[in-house]
Amino acid sequence: MRARNVIDMHMVNRMQAFGWPLLAVTFALAIILAIGAIVGSQGSIARAELHEGLRWNGAIFALLGPLIGYGFTSMGQYFPLALGLGLTRREFAAGLSAVFLGNAVIYSVLITIGKAIERATDGFGVSIRFFDVFYTSTGALWQTLVQTFLLILAVLFLGAAITAAFLRFGQAFLWISGAALALIGLGILSGVLLLDGFGRGLLDVLTMGWGPWMAVIAVIGALSAGIWLVLVRRTQVG
Template identity: 45%
Template sequence: MQRIKNVLNVHFVDRKGTFLVPIYILAAMVAIVIAIGIIARVAGANEADLYEGMKWNGAVWALLGMGFGIGAMTMTQYLSFALGLGITRREWLAGSSVMFVLIAAGTAVTVMVLKLIEQATTGFGLSVRLFDTVHTGPASWWQTLLQVFLMV
């Protein structure tokens, strides 16, 4: 168990790359979708049609790309270093799996909360959707939590 904790410590060395980059990606997604909503409002789009049509918005799939990016970063930057410190590949896999589960859980909770806010404000007041889409589960909060966790 101590060796798995050591692997987690290796992952926590670059906190910015592991924790802040996903927040930046999420903020960029929100900014782009809100810009689309503002442009559509200025252009005179029907709000009901816009809100209904954006349920197919696939911007939330950027989170999947983020997951791949973190995985690639982990393998290229940290694996050889950890092997040099005497951590076995099995311990690396176990520790990295714990780290990825933590990242997926944090992302799922964040998306679920933002989806609830989006639903309460009818698309952030602009009739747009980013989190309340068919990709994040069209039903209750726990389905969103599970679906986004599995997606990431």
């Protein structure tokens, strides 16, 4: 198996592999720290309100943007290159799966360590929340580790699956998927506005427990990985 060649291929551009995600997170953290310093100067009440309000801030998603882009690049650039160098589709799939798993492990550990430091220092001394937020779990550290691992892995495979579908079906895939998402959004909006109890039921789903949400994320990741594995065997590249 030459899957190691696929891993090495992804490590050539260090900025793309590690630099941009870490820069994005650092920049987002700097902004939140600046906000914390400004609001903290207004007194203890303002700091307490900031700490609670930042529970829902999505600055940590600065990491997911570069990572889903990494999933796009893996299929859009490295897949054709790997085939051109004589690697088989199975070898590419094995190597890329290892790359994605490695990224999910590394970044989930970094986020968990960041959360531990953030809690120990009372929000880095300015009562902020950056790592200890709803999207990475405000529960125990092990929950953050599990949640971020599943979320990052799902995002990476989703990016790869979207690009594989585009390579396989072309522009038609974008139009059909865009129309399907628009119809789903319209259906949800219509249900909230026109059906009694629909909005309450939707809220119940969105506020379900940690375990069910982890199952949802795991299913999305598994479906994305499965679709990608099917398409990578059938996708033709120019």
